[in-house]
Amino acid sequence: MGTSIPQPFEPQPQAAGLVNPFRDRLLLIDTIDRSAELISTVVPLRQLEAASTSVPWWHYGFESSFGGVALVAAILPACHLQTQEHDGLTVLLGYGGEQRIRQESYDWTCQADDCLILNGASYSCDTTAVSTLLFHLRPERLLSTAMVMKGLQHGPAAWKDLIQQSQCRRLSADRDGPPLQALLRQEISLVNQLVDASPALIERLQVDERIYRLMAAMILPDLLQDSPLDRLHQKDLQGRDIFDEMIDYIKHNLAEPLNLTMLESYSHYSRRALQYAFKERLGCTATQWIRNQRLDQARRFLQNPSPGDSVAQIATQCGYRSLSLFSVDFQQRFHVKPSQLLREARATRPPQSR
Numbered sequence: 001m002g003t004s005i006p007q008p009f010e011p012q013p014q015a016a017g018l019v020n021p022f023r024d025r026l027l028l029i030d031t032i033d034r035s036a037e038l039i040s041t042v043v044p045l046r047q048l049e050a051a052s053t054s055v056p057w058w059h060y061g062f063e064s065s066f067g068g069v070a071l072v073a074a075i076l077p078a079c080h081l082q083t084q085e086h087d088g089l090t091v092l093l094g095y096g097g098e099q100r101i102r103q104e105s106y107d108w109t110c111q112a113d114d115c116l117i118l119n120g121a122s123y124s125c126d127t128t129a130v131s132t133l134l135f136h137l138r139p140e141r142l143l144s145t146a147m148v149m150k151g152l153q154h155g156p157a158a159w160k161d162l163i164q165q166s167q168c169r170r171l172s173a174d175r176d177g178p179p180l181q182a183l184l185r186q187e188i189s190l191v192n193q194l195v196d197a198s199p200a201l202i203e204r205l206q207v208d209e210r211i212y213r214l215m216a217a218m219i220l221p222d223l224l225q226d227s228p229l230d231r232l233h234q235k236d237l238q239g240r241d242i243f244d245e246m247i248d249y250i251k252h253n254l255a256e257p258l259n260l261t262m263l264e265s266y267s268h269y270s271r272r273a274l275q276y277a278f279k280e281r282l283g284c285t286a287t288q289w290i291r292n293q294r295l296d297q298a299r300r301f302l303q304n305p306s307p308g309d310s311v312a313q314i315a316t317q318c319g320y321r322s323l324s325l326f327s328v329d330f331q332q333r334f335h336v337k338p339s340q341l342l343r344e345a346r347a348t349r350p351p352q353s354r
Contacts, residue, residue, distance in 0.1 A: 012058050012077070014077060014078075018075050018096040018129065018130070020060075020075055020131045021073065021185070021188050022062045022064075022073035025195070026073065026074075026075060027061060028059070028060055029061050030056065030058055030059075032048055032050065032057045032059075035057070035076075036048040038063055038074075039061075039134070041063055042072045042090065043083050043134060044084040044086050045081060045083055045084070046084045047082040048079065049081075050079050051077070051080060052077075052078065055077075057077070058077060059076050059077070060075040060076075061073065061074045061075075062074075064191065064195060066202045066208055067202065067203055067208030068141070068208055069136075069208040069211060071133060071188075071191075074130075076132070078128050078130075080124070080126050081127075082124045083124075084122055085120060087138075088136050088137055088138050089118065089119060089136070090118045090120075090135075090137075091116070091134065091135050091137060091215065092115070092134055093132065093133040093134075093184070094110045094111050094112050094113060094114040094130075094132055095112055095133065096112045097112070097127060097128045097129050097130030098127065098128045099125050099130055100126045100127070101116065101123055101124070102125075104121050108170060110132070113181070115218075116169065117215070117218070119272075123168075133188065135211075139163045142163050142212060142215065142216050143159060143163055145209070145212045145213055145216050149217075150222070150223060157277070157281075158269070158277075161243075161269060162219060162270075162273060163219060164273075169219075180214055183214055184215070221268065243267070243269075243281065246267045249266060250263075250290060254290070254318055255316070258319065260274060260275075260287075274286055290319075291329060292333070294318040294319045294320065295329060295330055298314055298315065298318040298320075298326070299330075302314060304345065305342055309342070310342075311326075311327075311339050315338075326338070
């Protein structure tokens with residue numbers, strides 16, 4: 001098979017109405033293998049196929065690299081692609097059309113003016129005719145950039161979790177997403193203007209560093225706080241972080257319903273980051289740790305009962321909604337029935353207030 005020579009941008013009917021910051025630089029790629037090769041400079045592909053095999057393949061693409069940032073601009077026909085697992089984060093900026101993405105049982109849509117950040121897990125994507133821009137972020141550089149921005153010598157553990165473990169996010173739906181996105185798109189436009197005029201100026205202006213700073217601010221909301229001596233900084237200096245604060249919250253709210261969805265909202269961790277953090281720091285899952293905290297609290301209450309306390313009341317105070325489940329869990333952990341412990345406590349000591 002002969003080698004296809006990329007041709008300048010002469011839009012297909014489907015592509016004519018799609019804008020792209022690198023539109024004037026886009027070259028026609030008429031083989032799907034070359035398209036896959038180009039896209040793989042940012043995210044490794046496992047599969048790329050056209051939605052329709054009845055028309056010849058077309059794809060307009062451009063690739064550039066500056067200061068450690070590799071990006072691909074593309075206008076594609078309706079297609080399906082699947083990536084391989086990889087290190088780092090992938091940023092998708094939508095400029096037209098629709099990309100429907102599925103990653104780790106979550107579904108996301110990227111349209112014009114949307115910005116998605118995907119972790120390194122594999123994902124699949126089905127598109128209409130679409131205009132998009134992709135680039136890759138290195139987690140270790142994001143963390144070091146954030147530390148410089150915050151004036152820290154050591155990044156809080158929660159930051160690493162948020163950067164490495166976060167599920168996909170659509171930033172245009174976030175409170176600070178649109179203004180930060182506008183700045184990011186300005187930086188991308190600047191790259192387009194300087195590619196030919198002065199490539200060296202891209203390096204001297206540290207456009208890549210400015211992009212990393214914007215992305216760090218999007219991923220880590222703590223960076224948007226005004227003071228360099230804000231609450232997070234103080235907690236970091238004390239050896240505490242968001243995870244420690246969440247643990248305190250759980251201990252003071254064991255009677256309340258506690259689940260991963262609520263903890264995600266409280267901590268701003270993703271579900272995957274929560275699971276990773278509990279396993280890394282406490283050696284168990286969040287559910288196991290919360291259950292053990294409730295059982296430890298129940299044992300203290302049973303050993304020091306207040307007048308009129310019953311096993312059912314204590315189970316409820318410790319967050320159990322099922323008395324039978326509480327009894328089973330308590331016996332498995334302490335090898336004694338909660339009713340027996342309560343009787344023995346009343347027989348050996350007078351009731352104490354809690």
